[in-house]
Amino acid sequence: MNILITGGAGFIGSNLSLRLLEKGYQVTVLDNLLPQVHGENPEEESPLFQNILGKVNFIKGDVTKKSDWQKVLNNQDAIIHLAALTGTGQSMYQIDKYTDVNVSGTAKMLDVLVNESHQIKKVILASSRAVYGEGKYFHKDLGIVYPESRKLGDLENADFEVKSNMGEILTPLPTDESSSLHPISVYGITKQIQEQLVMSVCSSVNIDAVALRFQNVYGAGQSLQNPYTGILSIFSSQILNDENLNIFEDGEESRDFIYIDDAVEAIILSLENTDLNKEIFNIGTGISTTVLDVAKTLKKYYKKDIEINISGQFRIGDIRHNFAEISWAQKKLNFYPKISFEEGIRKFTTWVLKQKKGKINLNQSLNEMREKGLLK
Known part of the structure; x- marks a missing residue:
């Protein structure tokens, strides 16, 4: 089969x-x-691009340009659509840019698929856990609840947990695919719209569609220079430059971290399973890990005597907890993540230590958010 991967020079794409x-x-x-x-010079600066250069049919182009879609679709059997702008914080002040790339770019793909000749049989979309917003919680009297964003006043008073309307702390639950969709960031909204577009349009032209709602993907090969790439790269840069870590909120906010090899395996399983159409799967480990635990684990493996400071700062658009319910992916895809967080961090840090030492310009991204009133 001939496979087109958009964003195929990125972290997930190059590994895939x-x-x-x-x-x-x-x-x-x-x-x-x-x-x-x-x-600025990918052939020299980007290990991700260097890894695939000369091995794949590489076409430099933009998903927001219909002409580029027309160039690449000839003789392709399936599309794995990874190209997107990521990062919840940045999405809150680059609204037009995120919408253009994530929503309009997907719309242009679908427009070509509907109106021009091709042999595409399947589209696999990389979606995100961000579509769930604050996620799924349990209340002792109300049962399952889907809370709205945390109140600004609570956050300013260092009261970070998710609460009911009556002010009671709620218990986080894993989000399953039938959980309510209520994204609270522009990024999350664009991923929800992507899903809806792909599911609706593909079914109308007899193309199988699959959306994978990824949790936090990490591992060897991820960008160590992008300040919006996630806390593992940011913390690694700070630790290796002997900088103390600044932890937002109280450090007890949690995420579901899935190693890159397992994420790639989920995509391949979705590609090779011929009995999938209009299917959506959570792709994670089902295990919640706090940001403070991430910092402590990285510090242990890098063997650096830095301090971990709990700052109480917070970002507008951030969620408190999210981890996946993956039983549907296990049943339908036979997807079982193999790499634990501890093993994944060991693999990741071993790889980082072999890379050329660099420094993420974190202050620039923080200052941008601060200027927009999104960092408190």
């Missing part, structure tokens, strides 16, 4: 490309080599 090549697929990559991810 190499794995598909190993399995005998023909891979075409469409990627605009965004400087924020790949640097």
